[in-house]
Amino acid sequence: MKEYMNYLRKVDPYVPGEQPNLPNMIKLNTNENPYPPSPKVKEVWKQFSQNDLRLYPDPTSHKLNKAIADYYGLDESQVFTGVGSDDVLAMCFMTFFNSEKPILFPDITYSFYPVWAKLFDVKYEAIKLNENFCIEKEDYFKENGGIIFPNPNAPTGVELPLSEIEEILKHNPDSIVIADEAYIDFGGQSALSLLEKYDNLIIVQTFSKSRSMAGMRIGFAIGSPVLIKALHDVKYSFNSYTLNRMTIEIGAAAMADKAYFEETVQKIIETREWSKKEFKKLGFNFFDSKSNFIFVTHPNYNAKDLFLALRENNIFVRYFNADRINNYLRITIGTKKEMETLFDFLKSYIK
Amino acid sequence: MKEYMNYLRKVDPYVPGEQPNLPNMIKLNTNENPYPPSPKVKEVWKQFSQNDLRLYPDPTSHKLNKAIADYYGLDESQVFTGVGSDDVLAMCFMTFFNSEKPILFPDITYSFYPVWAKLFDVKYEAIKLNENFCIEKEDYFKENGGIIFPNPNAPTGVELPLSEIEEILKHNPDSIVIADEAYIDFGGQSALSLLEKYDNLIIVQTFSKSRSMAGMRIGFAIGSPVLIKALHDVKYSFNSYTLNRMTIEIGAAAMADKAYFEETVQKIIETREWSKKEFKKLGFNFFDSKSNFIFVTHPNYNAKDLFLALRENNIFVRYFNADRINNYLRITIGTKKEMETLFDFLKSYIK
Numbered sequence: 001m002k003e004y005m006n007y008l009r010k011v012d013p014y015v016p017g018e019q020p021n022l023p024n025m026i027k028l029n030t031n032e033n034p035y036p037p038s039p040k041v042k043e044v045w046k047q048f049s050q051n052d053l054r055l056y057p058d059p060t061s062h063k064l065n066k067a068i069a070d071y072y073g074l075d076e077s078q079v080f081t082g083v084g085s086d087d088v089l090a091m092c093f094m095t096f097f098n099s100e101k102p103i104l105f106p107d108i109t110y111s112f113y114p115v116w117a118k119l120f121d122v123k124y125e126a127i128k129l130n131e132n133f134c135i136e137k138e139d140y141f142k143e144n145g146g147i148i149f150p151n152p153n154a155p156t157g158v159e160l161p162l163s164e165i166e167e168i169l170k171h172n173p174d175s176i177v178i179a180d181e182a183y184i185d186f187g188g189q190s191a192l193s194l195l196e197k198y199d200n201l202i203i204v205q206t207f208s209k210s211r212s213m214a215g216m217r218i219g220f221a222i223g224s225p226v227l228i229k230a231l232h233d234v235k236y237s238f239n240s241y242t243l244n245r246m247t248i249e250i251g252a253a254a255m256a257d258k259a260y261f262e263e264t265v266q267k268i269i270e271t272r273e274w275s276k277k278e279f280k281k282l283g284f285n286f287f288d289s290k291s292n293f294i295f296v297t298h299p300n301y302n303a304k305d306l307f308l309a310l311r312e313n314n315i316f317v318r319y320f321n322a323d324r325i326n327n328y329l330r331i332t333i334g335t336k337k338e339m340e341t342l343f344d345f346l347k348s349y350i351k
Numbered sequence: 352m353k354e355y356m357n358y359l360r361k362v363d364p365y366v367p368g369e370q371p372n373l374p375n376m377i378k379l380n381t382n383e384n385p386y387p388p389s390p391k392v393k394e395v396w397k398q399f400s401q402n403d404l405r406l407y408p409d410p411t412s413h414k415l416n417k418a419i420a421d422y423y424g425l426d427e428s429q430v431f432t433g434v435g436s437d438d439v440l441a442m443c444f445m446t447f448f449n450s451e452k453p454i455l456f457p458d459i460t461y462s463f464y465p466v467w468a469k470l471f472d473v474k475y476e477a478i479k480l481n482e483n484f485c486i487e488k489e490d491y492f493k494e495n496g497g498i499i500f501p502n503p504n505a506p507t508g509v510e511l512p513l514s515e516i517e518e519i520l521k522h523n524p525d526s527i528v529i530a531d532e533a534y535i536d537f538g539g540q541s542a543l544s545l546l547e548k549y550d551n552l553i554i555v556q557t558f559s560k561s562r563s564m565a566g567m568r569i570g571f572a573i574g575s576p577v578l579i580k581a582l583h584d585v586k587y588s589f590n591s592y593t594l595n596r597m598t599i600e601i602g603a604a605a606m607a608d609k610a611y612f613e614e615t616v617q618k619i620i621e622t623r624e625w626s627k628k629e630f631k632k633l634g635f636n637f638f639d640s641k642s643n644f645i646f647v648t649h650p651n652y653n654a655k656d657l658f659l660a661l662r663e664n665n666i667f668v669r670y671f672n673a674d675r676i677n678n679y680l681r682i683t684i685g686t687k688k689e690m691e692t693l694f695d696f697l698k699s700y701i702k
Contacts, residue, residue: 054385086591
């Protein structure tokens with residue numbers, strides 16, 4: 001073996017999530033939005049000049065950052081954008097988590113947290129959720145090198161109340177606390193209102209779920225100008241031009257159409273609440289999701305078997321072969337019609 | 352000061368290159384292509400479905416990787432794509448340069464190499480170019496943790512002959528050698544022909560220069576399937592979905608239009624050769640560039656003064672305030688008309 005093979009970075013083998021593309025399939029496996037983004041985005045690219053492609057994009061993504069800042073009533077200096085929230089979160093790990101103390105996150109959580117920690121040599125401690133799969137805020141009151149959790153949590157969909165997030169912030173004035181709000185728009189309460197009071201708070205959101213644009217790869221962080229500048233400094237030193245010209249334009253247009261966005265989100269919330277009733281009728285147990293998915297388990301049926309049976313019928317959901325959650329399925333909320341097809345199948349499966 | 356401020360990653364302050372956007376300006380400062388990409392790319396996005404944006408892109412970028420592989424007569428397993436060659440090169444540093452021995456690169460070179468080395472804790476040695484600003488291949492025959500150089504070099508435009516690259520590869524069977532060919536299409540000889548013989552060779556190219564798409568952010572690496580797989584493993588573990596749906600489609604369409612690409616490149620080469628004659632007439636000294644820029648100096652005029660005078664006249668070129676090159680200007684090859692305007696000004700400046 002060649003010596004250079006010894007110096008390849010060692011990473012946990014990871015196979016990207018299945019992105020099937022079959023006719024008539026019902027895709028409820030990666031928490032995408034069942035509705036397209038605002039029709040206004042298509043107007044943007046129809047008018048896009050081919051000649052503009054030859055020029056570098058604006059490295060500061062000014063137009064997009066401004067649109068996000070305007071939406072939330074913030075200053076542009078409080079916004080950082082990246083190639084999906086995965087990019088933004090990885091940049092946060094790289095930028096903020098450089099102490100020798102371990103960072104803290106839940107044991108059942110977004111699967112990339114431990115991966116980024118290993119990649120950037122960040123010590124971490126995965127803290128067990130309680131038996132109801134909830135975060136116990138007191139577990140995060142000890143010494144640490146930073147804190148991160150999704151809210152609502154993934155893949156459970158459970159929301160941590162704002163008052164408890166504030167308790168965590170209060171007990172950790174010396175740490176950066178990241179609220180990963182990928183699913184916050186589906187009825188959860190954002191930590192945005194705590195920004196003025198807590199300089200150590202970073203909020204990460206994404207265009208991939210509520211904003212219907214997983215295909216465009218846009219995520220963003222919101223925080224104090226000092227911390228956002230630190231993210232920019234690392235980004236500029238690493239890859240100045242990340243968001244391409246079309247992404248900046250399309251993202252800004254989508255952000256500006258608030259009415260369309262709110263209507264879409266409302267439809268998904270309604271379908272979710274209706275779906276909860278249907279799951280209950282069929283004897284499923286689940287947590288009270290505030291996200292665009294429901295994490296379900298059935299006392300009499302094996303989750304993996306059901307996962308495979310659904311798949312056989314062209315219905316794709318997500319199964320995690322991991323400790324404590326291997327009898328659960330994470331089911332994205334699709335259109336009402338897609339969910340009806342799902343429940344038709346489940347009714348025939350659960351006799 | 353809050354304790355967390357101590358744990359922010361320290362990076363060299365870096366201000367992204369100026370991207371002015373003034374009416375009638377002549378932009379010769381960031382080596383963009385003066386010609387737009389193939390008209391076929393616009394057809395692609397005109398037909399793009401808005402509904403597709405809601406779905407994640409293909410994490411393997413199959414369509415784009417295949418188009419690149421087809422263009423060069425390679426297998427798809429030999430191609431890795433990323434968000435511009437900056438992303439690809441950073442991934443290479445992260446993936447390949449993990450030994451304790453220093454990596455080697457020229458002292459006058461792409462300014463991001465030392466930045467990535469610092470960011471990823473990679474030891475490095477910057478090896479002095481000779482007095483003609485050429486790489487001395489023998490300097491790269493000593494023990495090292497990897498080798499990287501642009502070919503043609505930046506910002507000089509000087510090409511390292513293929514036979515010398517082969518010598519470097521021959522003397523370094525235990526190291527990964529990266530040829531950063533951002534500017535290779537403008538008349539240089541690519542190291543692609545050495546791929547079959549040397550498993551330790553990685554070639555990095557970009558869509559930002561010869562392929563007229565700096566605005567879309569596409570770069571790629573070519574190498575043995577084993578090394579390309581290592582890049583993919585790191586990428587998937589870090590951020591699975593980097594290239595967005597439009598980028599994959601537009602990139603693939605651009606790659607397929609070989610005739611348009613070759614015609615564009617040929618026009619730039621002709622303008623460059625004509626420009627060399629004009630610079631010579633005006634008393635400038637320069638290296639024999641094989642890129643889409645010329646690195647010029649004048650015995651009687653100060654480069655920084657000239658830089659500022661050009662700027663006053665809406666002509667933007669690049670000045671580096673760095674050791675050994677601070678009396679040079681890097682001037683991108685624009686259209687013939689843009690270059691004529693440049694020379695009209697220079698004729699009045701140089702009396």
